[in-house]
Every structure is written in C-alpha cells, then in structure tokens.
Amino acid sequence: MGGWLFDxxxxxxxxxxxxxxxxxxxxxxxxxxxxxxxxxxxxxFVGHTGKGGFVVVGLSNALRALPTTxxxxxxxxxxxxxxxxxxxxxxxxxxxxxxxxxxAGIRAVDPVTVDAxxxxxxxxxxxxxxVEIPNALPLxxxxxxxxxxxxVATATIAAYTGAGGLGRLVFDGLALQEFxxxxxxxxxxxxxxxxxxxxxxxxxxxxVSPGLRPVGTGxxx
Amino acid sequence: MIxxxxxxxxxxxxxxxVDELDLTVEAGTITVxxxxxxxxxxxxxxxxxxxxxxxxxxxxxxGKDVLTVDxxxxxxxxxxxxxxxxLFPHRTVLDNVATVPxxxxxxRRKARTRAAExxxxxxxxxxxxxxxxxxxxxxxxxxxxxxxxxAADPPVxxxxxxxxxxxxVVREGLQDELLRLQAELDKTIVFVTHDIDEALKLxxxxxxxxxxxxxxxxxxxxxxxxxxxxxxxxxxVGRDRGYRTLTFLHADVPVHPVDTAKLGQRVAVTDWTLVxxxxxxxxxxxxxxxxxxxxxxxxxxxxxxxxxxxTLRGALDAALSSPSALGVTVDDNGAVxxxxxxxxxxxALAKARAAGEVPK
Numbered sequence: 001m002g003g004w005l006f007d008x009x010x011x012x013x014x015x016x017x018x019x020x021x022x023x024x025x026x027x028x029x030x031x032x033x034x035x036x037x038x039x040x041x042x043x044x045f046v047g048h049t050g051k052g053g054f055v056v057v058g059l060s061n062a063l064r065a066l067p068t069t070x071x072x073x074x075x076x077x078x079x080x081x082x083x084x085x086x087x088x089x090x091x092x093x094x095x096x097x098x099x100x101x102x103x104a105g106i107r108a109v110d111p112v113t114v115d116a117x118x119x120x121x122x123x124x125x126x127x128x129x130x131v132e133i134p135n136a137l138p139l140x141x142x143x144x145x146x147x148x149x150x151x152v153a154t155a156t157i158a159a160y161t162g163a164g165g166l167g168r169l170v171f172d173g174l175a176l177q178e179f180x181x182x183x184x185x186x187x188x189x190x191x192x193x194x195x196x197x198x199x200x201x202x203x204x205x206x207x208v209s210p211g212l213r214p215v216g217t218g219x220x221x
Numbered sequence: 222m223i224x225x226x227x228x229x230x231x232x233x234x235x236x237x238x239v240d241e242l243d244l245t246v247e248a249g250t251i252t253v254x255x256x257x258x259x260x261x262x263x264x265x266x267x268x269x270x271x272x273x274x275x276x277x278x279x280x281x282x283x284g285k286d287v288l289t290v291d292x293x294x295x296x297x298x299x300x301x302x303x304x305x306x307x308l309f310p311h312r313t314v315l316d317n318v319a320t321v322p323x324x325x326x327x328x329r330r331k332a333r334t335r336a337a338e339x340x341x342x343x344x345x346x347x348x349x350x351x352x353x354x355x356x357x358x359x360x361x362x363x364x365x366x367x368x369x370x371x372a373a374d375p376p377v378x379x380x381x382x383x384x385x386x387x388x389x390v391v392r393e394g395l396q397d398e399l400l401r402l403q404a405e406l407d408k409t410i411v412f413v414t415h416d417i418d419e420a421l422k423l424x425x426x427x428x429x430x431x432x433x434x435x436x437x438x439x440x441x442x443x444x445x446x447x448x449x450x451x452x453x454x455x456x457x458v459g460r461d462r463g464y465r466t467l468t469f470l471h472a473d474v475p476v477h478p479v480d481t482a483k484l485g486q487r488v489a490v491t492d493w494t495l496v497x498x499x500x501x502x503x504x505x506x507x508x509x510x511x512x513x514x515x516x517x518x519x520x521x522x523x524x525x526x527x528x529x530x531x532t533l534r535g536a537l538d539a540a541l542s543s544p545s546a547l548g549v550t551v552d553d554n555g556a557v558x559x560x561x562x563x564x565x566x567x568x569a570l571a572k573a574r575a576a577g578e579v580p581k
Contacts, residue, residue, distance in 0.1 A: 116307030119272060120321050120369065121297035134311040209311035211353030 004180030005187065015168070017188065023164035024192060027155045031087060032148055035094035040140065043099040047106025047136070048128045056103050060096035068093050068154055076161050086158040093154055094147040101143015105136025138212060141204040145197055152193040156185070166192070222248045223269060223377065223409065228278030230264050230434070238264040240434040242278070247426070248376075251403055251410045255420035256430030256437075256457070262413045265430075266379050269411065270299045282377060297325050300370030300378035300408070305386045306362040308354035314340070314365050315350035321373040332372075339368040344398060360391035364398070371406070380412045384419070396422055417458055421445070421465065429454050443469035447579055467534035470578065472569040474536045476550050476559035482507065482516050489513045493545035496521055501556035503527070503549050527551050528561055533573075537566040 004010065011017050046052045068089050075085035109132050117131040133140070159167030169185030172178070223246040230239040239261040246252045254262035267273045268280055271292040280287045287295055308317050318336035323329065337347045343364040354362055363383055370378055384392045396419065403410060414420055420427050421442040429445065431437040431453050438450035446462040446469070449455035459465070480494045484504065488494070494507045496516055505521030514520065525542025528535050528550045539548025540563040547560035573579055 110307075110310075112303065112305050112307040113309060115272070116301070116303055117309070119270065119296060119301035119303065119307070121293045121295075121324055123293045126324070131309055131311075135309075209353070211311045211313070211355060 004178065005184035010184075017169075017184075020164060020166050020168055021188065021192065023158075024152070024155055024166040024189070025196070027083075027086060027090065027158055027163075027165055028148065028151050028192075028196060031090040031094055031151050031155070032144070034087065035091045035098055035147060036144065038091070039095045039099035040102050043102025044106055044128060044133060044136075047103045048124075048132060050107075053103070053107075056099055060100050063092055063096045066092060069157060069160070072157055072161060081162050083158075083163055085161055086155075086163050089157070090151050090155060094151050097143040097147040097150070098140075099143070101146070102136065102140050104143075105139030106132045108139060109135045134209060135212065137204070137208045141200065141208070145200050145204075148196050148200060149193050152196055153189060156189060222246065222281075222283060223411065224279075224281040225265065226279045226281070228265070228268065228275045228280060230261070230268065230273065231276045238434050239268070239275070242434070242436055244428060244436060244439055246409060246411055248283075248409045249407045250425040251399075251412055251423050253420040253424030253427045254411065254413045254430060255415065255417055255424075255427060257415060257432060260430035260432050261434035262415075262428075262430045263381055264434075266381055266411055266413050269377070269379055270296045270301060272296075293324075297321055297373065298375050298377075300373075300375045302363075302366050302370045302378065302380040302383045304382040305359075306354070306366035306383075308362055308365055308369070310354050312353075313350060314345075314352050314354065314357070317354065317365055318350075318368045318372050320369055325373055335372060336368070339372055340365075342371070342402070343368045358391075359387045360395060363387060363395060367399070367402075376409055378408045378410045380410060382413055382415070385414065385416065392419075399423065421458075421468070429457060441469075443579075464534065464537075466579065467537055467566075467570065468532050470533040470570065470573050471531065472533055472573045472578070474533070474561045474565050474569050476561060477547075479547060479549075479557070479560045481557060484516050484518065487513055487515050493547065495524075495545075495547075495549065495557060495560075497557055500554070502554075503551065503557050506543070506545050508545075524549060527555075533566055533569060536561045536569075537563060540566065 013019075043056060046056050071092055072085050072089040075088045079085060113131060113135065114127060117127045122130060155165050156167030156170055158165045159171040166185050166189050169181050169188070173181030173185060225242045225244045228239055228242040229237065231237050242265060254265060256262050264273055268275050269282065269287065271287055274288065282299070309320070315333055315336050318339050319332040322332035322335055327335070337350055340347050340350055345361065345364050345368070349357065349361065354365070357365065366383065384395045387395065400423065412423055424442055426439065427442055427445055428439045429437045438445060438454045443466060445454065445458055446466045449458060455462070480492060481497050481501075482488045482490070482494050483497060483499070489512065490507050490509055492509050496504045496507055498504055503524055505524055507516065507520055508522065522544045524544070525548065526535070526539050528539035528548045530550060536548055539550070540546060540561055543549065547562065550558045550561055552558050570579075
C-alpha cells in the first residue's frame with residue numbers, strides 16, 4: 001500500500017505530491033493568518049477591558065458547533081466553487097481556539113503586573129501591547145497551535161469542492177478505489193501537521209520572553 | 222509637598238473609603254499612612270497618582286491639582302512601588318528599571334545606563350540586570366521595584382505596602398535600606414502599611430486611619446505613643462507603647478565602670494565580671510565563683526543586647542536582657558565603655574518628662 005507514496009512518478013508534475021503539500025500548507029497558513037487577524041484583536045480587546053467575556057465564550061461555542069462541511073457546502077451554493085468557500089469554512093474553524101487562547105491569556109496576566117504598568121505611566125495601549133500581550137503569548141500560542149492542527153487536518157475538505165491540497169489524494173483515491181493514494185494523503189496530512197506544529201513551537205521559543213519560561217534551579221517561581 | 226483638601230471617595234456600591242481627608246505631606250519627609258484594612262489608606266495613596274479619582278475634594282502635588290494632569294503623564298512624574306513589586310515578568314531586571322525613562326522618551330542606551338546605576342543605589346549587583354524577575358527572591362524583587370520607581374528621579378514616591386510580602390528579617394533590611402536611601406535622596410515619600418511598628422520606624426509623620434476612612438491622628442511617632450488622640454489610636458499603637466516611647470528619647474544615662482577580664486587570664490571572680498577579647502569587645506559574663514580561675518570560653522554566660530548610646534529603649538533593653546542586669550555599653554569600635562542600670566533609665570525618663578521632652 002505504501003507503494004503509491006514512494007512512486008517517483010507521484011512526486012513531480014503539476015499534480016505531484018510537492019505541489020499538493022504546498023497547496024495544503026498555503027491553505028493552512030493563509031487561514032491562520034486571516035483567523036489571527038480577526039481573533040487576536042477581539043480576544044485581546046475583551047480580555048483587556050474585561051467586558052463582553054460572555055460574547056467570546058458564546059461565539060466560540062457557537063462556531064465550534066458548526067459542522068465545517070456544511071459551512072463549506074452552503075458557501076459553495078452561495079458563492080460558487082473555488083478557494084473562497086474553503087477559506088470561509090476553515091477560518092470559522094480556526095477562530096474559536098485562537099480567540100479563546102488570547103482572551104484567557106490576557107485574563108491570566110497577574111493583576112499586580114497590570115496595576116504596575118498603569119502606575120508607572122503606561123497608556124492603555126501600552127498596557128495591552130507592552131505588558132498584557134507579551135505575558136499572554138504562551139497561552140495565545142497554545143490556542144494558535146491547536147487551531148493550526150485542526151486546520152491542517154480539515155483543509156483536506158478543500159478537495160471536496162474541487163480545490164487542491166492533500167485532500168486531492170484522499171478524494172481522488174476514493175473515487176479511483178486507489179487505497180494507496182488515500183493512505184498517502186492521510187499520512188502526508190499527519191506529517192504536515194507535525195511539521196507545522198514544530199514550526200510554530202520554534203517560533204514560540206523565539207518570540208516568548210525567557211522570563212516566562214518555567215524556572216528550574218536557582219530561582220523562585 | 223502633597224495636600225489633601227476635603228478629599229472624599231465614595232465607591233459605586235456606596236461605601237465611603239475616604240471621608241473628608243485634610244492632610245499635608247511635607248516635602249522631603251517620609252509620611253506613613255497606617256491603619257487596619259478598609260480604613261482608606263491605600264485609596265488615599267492611589268488618589269495621588271490618579272489610579273483612583275476622588276468623588277470630591279482636591280489633591281495638590283507641589284501646588285498643582287492632580288485632576289488637571291493627564292494620568293499617564295502624572296504617573297511618570299511620581300514613583301510608584303507596590304506590594305509584591307509588580308515587576309514585568311517578561312522583561313529583564315534592567316529593562317524593568319528602565320521602564321519610566323523609556324516611556325518618557327530617553328534613548329535606550331541612556332535609560333539602561335541610568336538603570337544600572339539605580340541597581341547599585343538600591344544595593345543590587347549590576348549583574349542582576351540580565352536576569353528575569355522570576356529568578357530573584359522576594360526581597361531582591363522589591364529592591365528592583367524601588368529602583369524602577371526611582372529611575373526617572375521623581376520628587377514624590379508612593380509606596381503601597383511594599384515590604385509586607387517579604388519575611389521579617391528581609392523586611393527589616395529593606396526598611397533600613399529605605400531610611401539610608403532617603404537620607405541621600407530626600408524624596409517626598411508616602412508609605413502605606415498596616416504594620417504599626419513599620420510605621421513608627423519609618424515615619425517622620427504618621428497618619429493613623431480609622432475604619433470608615435477617617436483620619437484619627439496625624440502626628441510624629443513619639444506623640445502617637447505618648448498622646449494618642451483617642452481609644453482607637455491607643456489600641457492600634459499597641460500595649461507596649463510606654464516602652465516604645467523610649468525609642469524616641471535620647472537622654473544621658475550614667476555609665477558605671479565594670480570589672481573585666483580577658484580570656485586565659487587567671488582572676489579571682491567575686492562579682493559579675495565581663496569577659497572581653499583583645500580589642501576589649503565583650504564576649505560574655507562570669508558570675509561570682511570562689512577562688513581564682515583561669516578564664517575559658519566554657520565558663521561564659523552569654524550576654525544581652527549591647528547599648529550604643531542612642532536611645533533610652535536601647536539602654537533599658539540592654540539592662541533587662543543582660544544576665545547580670547547590667548547593660549553593656551560599647552563605643553563605635555565595639556569596645557566596652559561601661560554598664561548601665563535599668564533604674565538609671567527610669568530616672569532618666571522621669572527627668573526627661575520633668576523637662577517636658579516627653580510629648581503629652
């Protein structure tokens with residue numbers, strides 16, 4: 001069954017595995033970017049002001065309850081085939097964990113730290129951008145990486161509406177009764193999920209202050 | 222100088238945190254606001270830098286109504302130190318200290334140089350600058366908190382229970398450090414605490430707040446002890462206030478000679494004898510024995526506290542804590558000068574009272 005995956009013929013050309021991988025990665029990153037641009041400011045605003053927490057929770061739960069495939073089909077019926085319906089479905093999937101992570105991260109910043117930030121003369125924007133968000137980053141990344149895993153896995157449905165990505169292998173394999181191709185698609189999706197998560201773990205290490213890492217020896221937590 | 226004029230703070234739920242407060246904090250002094258929880262001392266402090274705005278009344282800092290200044294600008298000109306320090310966990314110690322200079326638009330290098338100077342001023346090795354707050358002890362964090370508040374050299378410093386989260390030994394060290402710093406820097410400091418001992422130790426003036434936001438008494442520490450304005454103040458300053466009054470009295474107590482002996486010396490010990498080392502520093506006491514002995518470490522009875530000639534409280538404590546009832550007096554080098562007796566302290570107190578030195 002693994003033969004399909006390792007057949008050199010499947011690793012080249014406009015429908016080869018590298019192209020599908022890149023398409024899949026493209027959907028994933030674009031989705032996460034759009035979702036982050038929507039969800040992080042919303043979560044941060046609500047977390048900072050402490051107002052409308054119920055909106056975040058309610059909206060997250062409502063979005064989580066939406067069946068992604070149904071959203072995809074509805075948008076296709078409304079807007080036609082193409083990448084647009086795929087992005088709508090995936091962005092709606094990615095928003096709840098990112099928004100919840102951002103909100104929770106900002107609420108979890110020690111009130112003493114926030115009081116000090118105001119007390120030394122930071123404006124509200126400074127309190128949020130220079131103190132609350134940097135300290136909330138570990139939880140923001142937590143939500144973001146959770147969203148990334150879901151999006152990588154779910155981006156396979158793009159193929160359902162005729163778009164690209166690793167879902168092509170799964171859907172084409174199903175149509176042709178080529179189970180080797182389906183398996184290759186599934187394995188590659190899982191592999192990509194791991195790689196994407198590793199990538200964000202590296203980014204997290206680079207951007208989160210060392211002062212927020214759990215302290216080992218010689219210090220007080 | 223900070224002036225509270227008829228300042229009242231009523232919270233939305235109707236509680237009155239501060240009730241018609243009239244009080245002037247003199248420039249260049251440490252003024253302590255003390256009282257039980259819910260007495261309005263912290264609310265009063267936080268109204269100075271507009272962390273809370275009053276319901277009515279006026280607060281002037283150096284003659285300027287704080288309500289006319291935009292809060293972030295006002296706060297950058299007033300040092301602020303809080304309980305548990307409130308350091309920014311994601312920034313290094315150096316960058317924490319440089320916060321206010323950077324907010325005020327200093328360039329980064331100048332701000333960091335200033336921050337490194339401040340670490341030294343508050344008694345921290347500049348090597349700490351590269352660490353993060355979580356790597357510091359509570360006492361060290363609090364020093365960094367003080368350094369951060371002093372970074373832009375503000376004339377006024379607000380300190381909200383800064384030392385209450387550290388253990389008693391460290392707290393005492395931090396208090397001494399604050400007094401040393403203040404002797405150098407001459408800031409106008411408002412210090413909030415619920416600990417009356419801390420208030421009496423640090424405050425040049427102490428404001429005792431009573432539950433309900435009333436100012437019960439505003440006076441010098443010695444006066445609070447000797448002449449509490451009402452029963453609340455009397456009970457709040459505590460049962461030992463007669464003894465504590467002695468802290469604020471500097472009177473001459475006669476110093477009597479004492480028999481001394483050195484270690485290894487052969488002496489006939491007939492009465493209490495003080496054993497000293499080569500530099501005449503006290504080691505311990507020998508009680509009367511029959512005949513001659515060679516003085517050795519094993520025979521020594523540990524002594525009490527030493528009296529350095531400062532306050533009557535020190536003299537009395539030295540006498541009371543000594544096994545011989547003789548309080549050992551030492552000079553600046555720690556060498557024995559003589560001994561003081563408890564009854565002499567009581568006489569000195571009576572004399573001071575007759576001379577009107579004890580506030581009534």
